[in-house]
Amino acid sequence: MTTYRSAWQQALYGPGGFYRRERPAAHFRTSVHASELFGQAIARLARQVGADQVTDIGAGSGELGRVLRAEGLKVLDIELDDELPDQLTGLVVANEWLDNIPCELAEWDEDGVPRYLTAELTPGDVVEGNDLAWLQQWWSGEPGDRAEIGLARDNAWADVVKRLQHGTALAIDYGHVADDRPPYGTLTGFRAGRECEPVLDGSCDITAHVALDSLGGEVHNQRDMLMQLGVSAKRPPLELASTDSAAYLAALSAAGEAAELLDPSGLGGFGWVFSHRS
Ligand SMILES: C[S@@+](CC[C@H](N)C(=O)[O-])C[C@H]1O[C@@H](n2cnc3c(N)ncnc32)[C@H](O)[C@@H]1O
Structure with a gap:
């Protein structure tokens, strides 16, 4: 049986896979693409935690790194086929990386037994071993419900944290915690800026939300964290328009970008999961 996860892995990262050819910015918009205010806030976070070096895992085309370097930080971009150093120090960031790590999908059958979904999204073998233990700890369901087993994401993240x-x-x-798991899962595709059917032929991005609480860190939301880091969507005072119209327009545009980063039903609702090592 080919599970959905292995077909998903091939579709994104196998020969001719989506991420072997495509640039993320051509297909979807992350916080990094939305505004440089995001990178500037990450630079302030780096200073707050005493870091002068940032490692950006799943760096895409390196847009975040460009902003961080302009803020005076050293940056190591890690993309597919780059080797992650054995030892990491400073700030390590992974923006929208884990949702692209293929994970097993499972569906509870009419007897309440979770079964892996195949590449055709049909029920296959009974879920067992560490995947079953993960479901028992993190995601319960009724007959007909679907889960996205977070173990592959947990392992990928644990591998990063252990090097720190x-x-x-x-x-x-984007993700969820135990109280708000989506009963039918979140699997979806993106192509050329639009959501699409997740087709396993390498023609689109395929993503599923991340179980944030099982990663093992402190979970916060982007809106709160960015506001604490000084990002504000407050509009500039109207008087500025008559005294310095260029400054007014620049401040208005920054407020618009900040609003997108802080939007609780969009990017602002993303999870920020922290692990610290002293
Ligand atoms: C959704 S994109 C995010 C890009 C960028 N961080 C951003 O916020 O715009 C996910 C990126 O993770 C990369 N990626 C996936 N698996 C990876 C791995 N094992 N090591 C490094 N990068 C990986 C993909 O190639 C892709 O560029």
């Missing part, structure tokens, strides 16, 4: 000698690791992603 001293510093902070921060995973930023």
Whole structure:
């Protein structure tokens, strides 16, 4: 039986896979693409945690790194086929990386037994071993419900955190915690800026939300964290328009970008999961 996860892995990262060819910015918009205010806030976070180096895992086209370097930080971009150093220090960031790590999908059958979904999204073998233990700890369901088993994401993140000698690791992603698991899962595709059917032929991005609480760090939301880091969507005072119209327009545009980053039903609702090592 080919599980959905292995077909998903091939579709994104196998020969001819989506991420072997495509640039993320051409298909979807992350916080990094939405505004440089995001990177500037990450730079302030780096300073707060005493880091002068940032490692950006799943760096895409390196847009975040460009902003961080302009803020005076050293940046190591890690993309597919780059080797993650054995030892990491400073701030390690992974923005929208974990949702692209293929995970097993499971559906509870009419007897309440969770079964892996196949590449055709049909029920297959009974879920067992560590995947079953993960479901028992993190995601319960009724007959007909679907779960996205977070173990592959947990393992990928644990592999990052274990390399951290001293510093902070921060995973930023859309996701859920135990109280609000989506009963039918969140699997979806993106192509050319639009949501689409998740087709397993390498023609689109395929993503599922991340179980944030099982990653093992402190979970916060982007809106709160960015506001604490000084991002504000407050409009500039109207008087500025008559005294310095260029400054007024720039401040208005920054407020619009900040509003997108802080939107509780959009990017602002993303989880920020922190692990620290001192
Ligand atoms: C959704 S994109 C996010 C890009 C960027 N962080 C941003 O916020 O715009 C996910 C990126 O993770 C990369 N990626 C996936 N698996 C990876 C791995 N094992 N190591 C490094 N990068 C990986 C993909 O190639 C892709 O560029």
